[in-house]
Amino acid sequence: MATYTEYPPKGYRVRMSTYWWLARWPYLKFILREISSVFVAWFVIETLLQINALIDGPLAYAEFQDFFRNPLVIVLNIISLFFVIFHAVTWFNLAPKAMAVRMGGKRVPNLMISGPNYAAWMVVSAVLAWLLLRG
Amino acid sequence: MHKRSNEPFVWLLFSAGGVVAALFIPIQLFLFGVAFPLGWLNGPSYDTLKDLIHGPIGRLYLLVLCALPLFHWAHRFRYTLYDGLQIKHLNELVNTFCYGGAIVGTAIAAYLIWRIP
Amino acid sequence: MAEQIALEVTRFSPGRDKTPSVQSFDVPLRKEWVVLDALNYVKDKVDGSLSFRWSCRMGVCGSCGMMVNGEPKLTCATFLTDYAPGPVRVEPLKNFPVMRDLIVEITDFLGKLSKVKPWIIRKKEKPVSEGEYLQTPEQLDTFKQFSMCINCLLCYAACPVYGLDPLFSGPAALALAQRYNMDSRDEGESERMDILSQHDGIWGCTFVGECTQVCPKHVDPAGAIQQYKLTATQEWVKSFIMPRGAK
Numbered sequence: 001m002a003t004y005t006e007y008p009p010k011g012y013r014v015r016m017s018t019y020w021w022l023a024r025w026p027y028l029k030f031i032l033r034e035i036s037s038v039f040v041a042w043f044v045i046e047t048l049l050q051i052n053a054l055i056d057g058p059l060a061y062a063e064f065q066d067f068f069r070n071p072l073v074i075v076l077n078i079i080s081l082f083f084v085i086f087h088a089v090t091w092f093n094l095a096p097k098a099m100a101v102r103m104g105g106k107r108v109p110n111l112m113i114s115g116p117n118y119a120a121w122m123v124v125s126a127v128l129a130w131l132l133l134r135g
Numbered sequence: 136m137h138k139r140s141n142e143p144f145v146w147l148l149f150s151a152g153g154v155v156a157a158l159f160i161p162i163q164l165f166l167f168g169v170a171f172p173l174g175w176l177n178g179p180s181y182d183t184l185k186d187l188i189h190g191p192i193g194r195l196y197l198l199v200l201c202a203l204p205l206f207h208w209a210h211r212f213r214y215t216l217y218d219g220l221q222i223k224h225l226n227e228l229v230n231t232f233c234y235g236g237a238i239v240g241t242a243i244a245a246y247l248i249w250r251i252p
Numbered sequence: 253m254a255e256q257i258a259l260e261v262t263r264f265s266p267g268r269d270k271t272p273s274v275q276s277f278d279v280p281l282r283k284e285w286v287v288l289d290a291l292n293y294v295k296d297k298v299d300g301s302l303s304f305r306w307s308c309r310m311g312v313c314g315s316c317g318m319m320v321n322g323e324p325k326l327t328c329a330t331f332l333t334d335y336a337p338g339p340v341r342v343e344p345l346k347n348f349p350v351m352r353d354l355i356v357e358i359t360d361f362l363g364k365l366s367k368v369k370p371w372i373i374r375k376k377e378k379p380v381s382e383g384e385y386l387q388t389p390e391q392l393d394t395f396k397q398f399s400m401c402i403n404c405l406l407c408y409a410a411c412p413v414y415g416l417d418p419l420f421s422g423p424a425a426l427a428l429a430q431r432y433n434m435d436s437r438d439e440g441e442s443e444r445m446d447i448l449s450q451h452d453g454i455w456g457c458t459f460v461g462e463c464t465q466v467c468p469k470h471v472d473p474a475g476a477i478q479q480y481k482l483t484a485t486q487e488w489v490k491s492f493i494m495p496r497g498a499k
Contacts, residue, residue, distance in 0.1 A: 011349025021412070034215045037207060037212055043160050043164050044204055044244075047200065048201060065172070074169065084160050088157035094461075099479070102393075132178070139488065140455055141488075143489070218413060
């Protein structure tokens with residue numbers, strides 16, 4: 001006796017591999033961009049530890065500097081720095097896509113949105129550096 | 136009729152956190168994490184640092200610097216766990232870990248900043 | 253230039269095959285031939301059972317989308333010589349169930365497309381006697397890019413979120429929703445927002461951006477979705493500040 005089959009056929013499905021993000025460079029770049037958030041969180045944790053040390057006075061703070069000088073921490077921070085900069089660059093480059101700014105009936109070119117963002121980044125960095133390097 | 140999702144709330148936090156992280160973290164991480172420990176530049180003395188963050192502006196800056204990027208991490212990491220590891224079925228656990236973690240981190244930050252001498 | 257190039261094509265006959273297999277054909281490598289020409293050559297001269305969709309052969313109908321060497325392409329717009337010396341691997345469009353050989357089941361997309369209400373919604377239709385709706389070139393410019401979509405589904409093949417979560421509305425459906433939202437004649441933005449400001453609507457998108465990269469008509473669905481997220485967030489904020497004033 002013939003069994004009833006659904007019509008039309010459901011089709012053959014290929015399940016997406018857990019390593020789908022390794023198959024193409026744009027996917028890998030995307031995942032790296034998302035992973036950058038972990039290094040952002042690491043910076044926050046470090047800053048909280050720093051504030052904690054500062055609360056306990058100059059001696060505790062001076063001792064805490066050894067944490068920053070630990071070679072493993074330095075390597076981790078260098079890696080974090082790359083990811084954090086990668087986050088900033090991808091963020092400013094993508095910002096224009098979310099904002100359809102129109103002037104005079106035509107869409108404003110992307111550089112006019114990301115340009116000021118980069119400029120702000122430079123200014124903020126310069127101000128912070130000046131505040132921290134004064135002594 | 137569908138009720139509109141409240142996702143915009145966490146997306147706003149994610150976006151704000153992304154902007155704060157992009158503008159403020161690179162230079163601070165470079166200085167405290169690389170330049171000062173390696174001796175390339177001289178860091179601020181204890182007193183200079185304390186004076187910088189002692190006032191209300193300094194405390195507010197630190198609160199924003201710590202809280203918003205944590206929510207940025209929470210939102211992004213939640214989606215990375217969904218997409219990267221395909222564990223959507225654990226989504227309550229993931230949400231609690233991510234957003235809960237950000238809330239706890241913010242609370243710790245607020246407490247520490249309040250205790251700055 | 254070599255005389256021939258190898259075409260490696262997915263074969264799958266439902267009810268007869270358990271899994272798809274690959275069959276290789278040698279096709280002439282002509283300078284002006286596209287992959288679609290090679291497929292038609294195989295169907296005409298070698299194996300008439302090879303099944304695939306195509307129609308206009310000039311990149312406007314959206315029928316011939318397939319994976320060529322792992323990338324979603326319109327086979328009518330992909331030249332064989334770009335892949336010389338070959339082989340050229342032709343597979344059915346990713347993230348859709350395979351019905352037969354290179355043909356995929358797109359019912360899911362069609363359902364999602366109708367869900368976004370891709371038509372002009374008016375609270376009250378203007379009677380014909382009052383004349384036509386007037387629209388300036390500037391008003392047209394705000395949505396024209398999104399109207400270029402030919403429903404070829406290359407963006408769905410490129411979107412990892414759609415591959416991982418079949419409930420996700422997907423790039424083309426959301427871009428077309430935006431096309432109508434931005435149309436000055438449309439009054440349905442609020443209605444669409446109720447349907448789409450959901451996790452399986454715009455919020456599932458993580459801005460990978462590959463949809464925009466593969467789109468043959470430069471629709472920029474990723475941009476459409478991010479703009480939609482911004483609008484949805486503005487409406488959400490407004491609904492708290494002025495609950496009665498919000499749409």
